[in-house]
Amino acid sequence: MLAGLEVRRVHVEADIGRGGQPGFSLVGLAATTVKEARERVRSAIRNSGLEFPNRHLTVNLAPAEMRKEGTRLDLPIAVAIVLARTHMPPPPRSAFLGELALDGAVRHVDGVLVAARGLRGLGYERVFVPADDAAEAALVEGLEVIPCVSLTAVVEHLSGSQPIPPAPPAGQDLAGEEAVEHDLAEVHGQEEAKRAVELAAAGGHHLLMSGPPGAGKTMLARCVPGILPLLELGEALEVAQVRSLLGQLARERPLDWARPFRAPHHSISMAGLIGGGSGLALPGEISRAHHGVLFLDELAEFQTPVLQALRQPIESGRISITRSGGSVSYPARFTLVAASNPCPCGWAGDAVRACRCTPAAVDTYQRRLSGPLLDRIDLQVSVRRVALETLATEPTGERSREVRERVVGARRRQLERQGCLNAQLKPARLRHLAGLAGGPRRTLERWAAQRGFSARGFHRAWRVARTSADLAGSDEIGEEHVLEALGFRLQDVAA
Amino acid sequence: MRTRGRWPPPEGPRVAIVGSRRPSPYGEAVAEQLALELARAGVVVISGLALGIDGAAHRGALNAGGVTVAVMGTGVDLIYPAAHAVLAEAILAGGGALVSQFPDGTAPRRHNFPARNHTMAALADVVVVVEAAEGSGALITADAALDLHKEVMAVPGSVFSPLSVGVHSLIRDGAGLVQNARDVLAALRVGGEVLDDPLAAPARLGVRLPAERDGVLSHLSDVLALNAAEIARKLQLPVAEVLGRLTALELDGAVRRHQGGYVRALRRGKDRA
Numbered sequence A: 001m002l003a004g005l006e007v008r009r010v011h012v013e014a015d016i017g018r019g020g021q022p023g024f025s026l027v028g029l030a031a032t033t034v035k036e037a038r039e040r041v042r043s044a045i046r047n048s049g050l051e052f053p054n055r056h057l058t059v060n061l062a063p064a065e066m067r068k069e070g071t072r073l074d075l076p077i078a079v080a081i082v083l084a085r086t087h088m089p090p091p092p093r094s095a096f097l098g099e100l101a102l103d104g105a106v107r108h109v110d111g112v113l114v115a116a117r118g119l120r121g122l123g124y125e126r127v128f129v130p131a132d133d134a135a136e137a138a139l140v141e142g143l144e145v146i147p148c149v150s151l152t153a154v155v156e157h158l159s160g161s162q163p164i165p166p167a168p169p170a171g172q173d174l175a176g177e178e179a180v181e182h183d184l185a186e187v188h189g190q191e192e193a194k195r196a197v198e199l200a201a202a203g204g205h206h207l208l209m210s211g212p213p214g215a216g217k218t219m220l221a222r223c224v225p226g227i228l229p230l231l232e233l234g235e236a237l238e239v240a241q242v243r244s245l246l247g248q249l250a251r252e253r254p255l256d257w258a259r260p261f262r263a264p265h266h267s268i269s270m271a272g273l274i275g276g277g278s279g280l281a282l283p284g285e286i287s288r289a290h291h292g293v294l295f296l297d298e299l300a301e302f303q304t305p306v307l308q309a310l311r312q313p314i315e316s317g318r319i320s321i322t323r324s325g326g327s328v329s330y331p332a333r334f335t336l337v338a339a340s341n342p343c344p345c346g347w348a349g350d351a352v353r354a355c356r357c358t359p360a361a362v363d364t365y366q367r368r369l370s371g372p373l374l375d376r377i378d379l380q381v382s383v384r385r386v387a388l389e390t391l392a393t394e395p396t397g398e399r400s401r402e403v404r405e406r407v408v409g410a411r412r413r414q415l416e417r418q419g420c421l422n423a424q425l426k427p428a429r430l431r432h433l434a435g436l437a438g439g440p441r442r443t444l445e446r447w448a449a450q451r452g453f454s455a456r457g458f459h460r461a462w463r464v465a466r467t468s469a470d471l472a473g474s475d476e477i478g479e480e481h482v483l484e485a486l487g488f489r490l491q492d493v494a495a
Numbered sequence B: 001m002r003t004r005g006r007w008p009p010p011e012g013p014r015v016a017i018v019g020s021r022r023p024s025p026y027g028e029a030v031a032e033q034l035a036l037e038l039a040r041a042g043v044v045v046i047s048g049l050a051l052g053i054d055g056a057a058h059r060g061a062l063n064a065g066g067v068t069v070a071v072m073g074t075g076v077d078l079i080y081p082a083a084h085a086v087l088a089e090a091i092l093a094g095g096g097a098l099v100s101q102f103p104d105g106t107a108p109r110r111h112n113f114p115a116r117n118h119t120m121a122a123l124a125d126v127v128v129v130v131e132a133a134e135g136s137g138a139l140i141t142a143d144a145a146l147d148l149h150k151e152v153m154a155v156p157g158s159v160f161s162p163l164s165v166g167v168h169s170l171i172r173d174g175a176g177l178v179q180n181a182r183d184v185l186a187a188l189r190v191g192g193e194v195l196d197d198p199l200a201a202p203a204r205l206g207v208r209l210p211a212e213r214d215g216v217l218s219h220l221s222d223v224l225a226l227n228a229a230e231i232a233r234k235l236q237l238p239v240a241e242v243l244g245r246l247t248a249l250e251l252d253g254a255v256r257r258h259q260g261g262y263v264r265a266l267r268r269g270k271d272r273a
Helices: A037-047 A074-086 A112-121 A131-137 A152-161 A191-203 A217-227 A233-245 A269-274 A303-310 A311-316 A361-370 A400-418 A427-433 A438-451 A455-471 A479-487 B025-040 B053-063 B084-094 B114-124 B136-147 B163-171 B179-185 B227-234 B239-250
Strands: A011-016 A023-027 A056-062 A095-097 A126-132 A146-147 A207-208 A294-297 A319-325 A325-333 A335-340 A379-382 B001-007 B013-019 B046-049 B068-072 B097-100 B124-130 B151-155 B254-256 B261-264
Touching: A011 A074, A011 B013, A023 A037, A037 A074, A056 A074, A056 A319, A074 A112, A074 A126, A074 A152, A112 A126, A112 A131, A126 A131, A131 A146, A146 A152, A191 A207, A191 A217, A191 A335, A191 A379, A191 A400, A191 A455, A191 B227, A191 B239, A207 A217, A217 A294, A217 A335, A217 A400, A233 A325, A233 A479, A269 A303, A294 B068, A311 A319, A400 A427, A400 A455, A427 A455, A427 B163, A438 A455, A438 A479, A438 B239, A455 A479, A479 B239, B001 B084, B013 B025, B013 B053, B013 B114, B013 B136, B025 B046, B025 B053, B025 B124, B025 B151, B046 B053, B046 B114, B053 B068, B068 B084, B068 B114, B084 B097, B097 B114, B114 B136, B124 B163, B124 B179, B136 B151, B136 B163, B151 B163, B151 B179, B227 B239, B227 B261, B239 B254
Parallel strands: A023 A056, A095 A126, A126 A146, A207 A335, A207 A379, A294 A335, B013 B046, B013 B124, B046 B068, B068 B097, B124 B151
Antiparallel strands: A011 A056, A319 A325, B001 B097, B254 B261
């Protein structure tokens, strides 16, 4: 059983009575989906050419106090019955999961990767999974994966008459350089925004871009995964686990080294964004964006409570959700890239088109953006429309690959120095690890005094300055790094 | 007419300064400085208490210790926009007045403002328009002034700016050109001033341009915002460096942020009184 990313073991026991009415009892707090297994299992056993016991049959799912859901228990129940009838011993340290078709075929279930990792952790050495999901389970090292096509094949394997060859361990070979889908070189102009994107990628900073429609905000956001380093093995597995739970793992290539990019529409519900559902919560968009980029376009159009719910995961990199079935926790360490229009009509500040909003409407709109969420965004940049005539020319900017090299270097410096990215530095560690010399410190303090910075704003600019220095390969934070950081500051803080 | 504060205002010429509610920094600086110099010359500055040029005009007059009158489109007991509550208090404290043709408690209504603009024109001897886009309410005030045979004057702007369209069409149609307070005083026939000799170099408004320190400032405009990338391209410098320099200039008050980019900050000149 799965509770989020946590695995709970269920022992399946089958007992064939010595007399009494023929029947099939399933006990052990089984939900409807599990109760229905009785019918599937009965048909699957008969249609596999095996005999279904003609006496009273009791199947117990232990521990009995744990509620069981889903169809993963179909295969273990059928196997337990067959073993009980044929008096075969269960294979040692083996686990089974899979849904059965009426003809005895074993069908795909979600979350096989999560289950396999959990079972290995519980000391199992062999796992029987649907053949469709074998590649997923084979990602787990040190676990023998038996791909099951049908109940017949499983029984023949167990009886030794026709063993199934274990699935080959999945190649965890690091994928070579992949083609970058959205390259920064394709973006015309926007050097200021590109620099902000680079800083965001290098330091793990959250970024807000504001500008009129069609200025290229979405394109810039889509470029972020391409300048981030590829996932490490552990990270890729974490990403794959979330996808596995949702049944969204690509079968032929379960491990993806590219950073996730999620761009939910602004009509998204709270459950859709942070996770939810009945019983136990499923991961939401923020967990799908784990180790990647969460892009929120039209930030001001999102419902306020939905945005407020982002605060906890932004702070902690995890989200805990409690539903009727219990509490689950999912990873959610993402880089937030948000985009917003400067006003409701979108044209404030445009050189060509006039804005038609009243000042009061602009004020209300911008105020919706402020508050606790904006307080956690380190970088803000204005994106302006590029003149149409330049769009026809060949863009001349750097390629994502070159930018990525700088980003990778800057991230390595940070990890070697402090074990985390600059965006995650707490103030105490910031003081300790990213000391400010007199000059730069005075500049920052002068600005803070002039603009009425909060302590949070002060630290935000400090962290970005640290990232700017890391990109320059500098151990010291210089004046120019502080000034650059202040150039990307949040404007609502300004007096 | 409902009034609050001292009404009628002290004897003296009255000039209405009107314009866009969303001016450029240039327009705002001009309006404030013009009002300051006119008030210092004893002119009562009239405006509409709106955001932008109106507010700048009231502020300028108050900074000179002058008297200013706000002609409102709401009841005099209801300050609109609310952000100008403090300004309204300052107007009253400065010996000025809030006046309205609408009964107390009248909420802001779109159709009331054109009528208010007519009243403003009627109360003023000269109407000066500073930055007005096409269709701006300030142009209604100007038309009303013409109907009443009052003098209409306009401050020119950048030809690149949409906020100059209205004022430039006024100038084309014969409105007086305003380059400084003396132009307006001349139109008022105050203190024996005559129109400037067209051949003489025009006196500037007392607005000081920030001193040049590096190449960045010379590429910035007073009106149209440029962003760091655009300036970096002109200077052939990395954008990170230009952004840093702009921030340093901003820290010194020489540039300011405007609509997603940067403009030169115009600062009021040294007090000449």
